[in-house]
Amino acid sequence: MAVHLEFVVLGPPISNQQSTPQGKANLTGWRAxxxxxxxxxxANPLLTGPLKAIIINFHDGNRPSVDVDNMSKPILDVxxxxxxxxxxxxxxxxxxxxxxxxxxxxxxxSKIIVDALQAGSEFVYVRIEDPVDPFPLPK
Numbered sequence: 001m002a003v004h005l006e007f008v009v010l011g012p013p014i015s016n017q018q019s020t021p022q023g024k025a026n027l028t029g030w031r032a033x034x035x036x037x038x039x040x041x042x043a044n045p046l047l048t049g050p051l052k053a054i055i056i057n058f059h060d061g062n063r064p065s066v067d068v069d070n071m072s073k074p075i076l077d078v079x080x081x082x083x084x085x086x087x088x089x090x091x092x093x094x095x096x097x098x099x100x101x102x103x104x105x106x107x108x109x110s111k112i113i114v115d116a117l118q119a120g121s122e123f124v125y126v127r128i129e130d131p132v133d134p135f136p137l138p139k
Contacts, residue, residue: 004047005083006127007037008116013057013124015070031078034126038082047084047128052092054127058117064097071095075126083128092131 014023014030055072057064064071072095076087084090100122106114116123 001130001132003127003129004044004051005038005042006110006112006125007041008112008123008125009034009037010116010121010123012059012065012122013071014074015066016073017070027074031074034075035078035082037126038079042083046081047089049089050091050131051084051089052094052129052131053090054094054125054129055096056113056125057097058100058123058125059097060100060122062099068095068097071097071124075124079126079128092135 009030011030011033014027016027018024018027053072053076055075057066057071059065072093076090076093080087100117100120104117106117110125110127113125116125
């Protein structure tokens with residue numbers, strides 16, 4: 001399994017479901033931040049095959065600010081034409097909310113997550129990798 005890209009974006013994610021002018025402005029800013037991080041971390045040709053996305057929202061409090069589908073959509077959409085040709089290439093996705101104050105076992109965890117956790121602020125971790133093949137069906 002090859003990891004093609006991983007990065008963090010500081011702050012809480014912004015949902016695609018914005019209706020107010022301020023909400024739409026926040027979403028535009030969020031999308032630009034995600035795109036900037038992806039561009040800074042990925043300078044290779046666009047990926048063309050099937051992919052897996054991992055998105056983890058490390059949030060404050062016991063309730064995340066958005067639901068998982070509204071969190072993932074702007075992230076996956078904005079990486080189109082930066083990392084991959086089409087977001088339909090994402091064949092597998094692991095999308096999770098985790099309280100940033102929860103206890104963690106960090107043995108073997110990506111350094112980028114450890115560094116962001118040590119900073120102590122909310123963040124979203126994004127990773128694009130090869131999909132698990134063959135896909136393991138639930139037991």
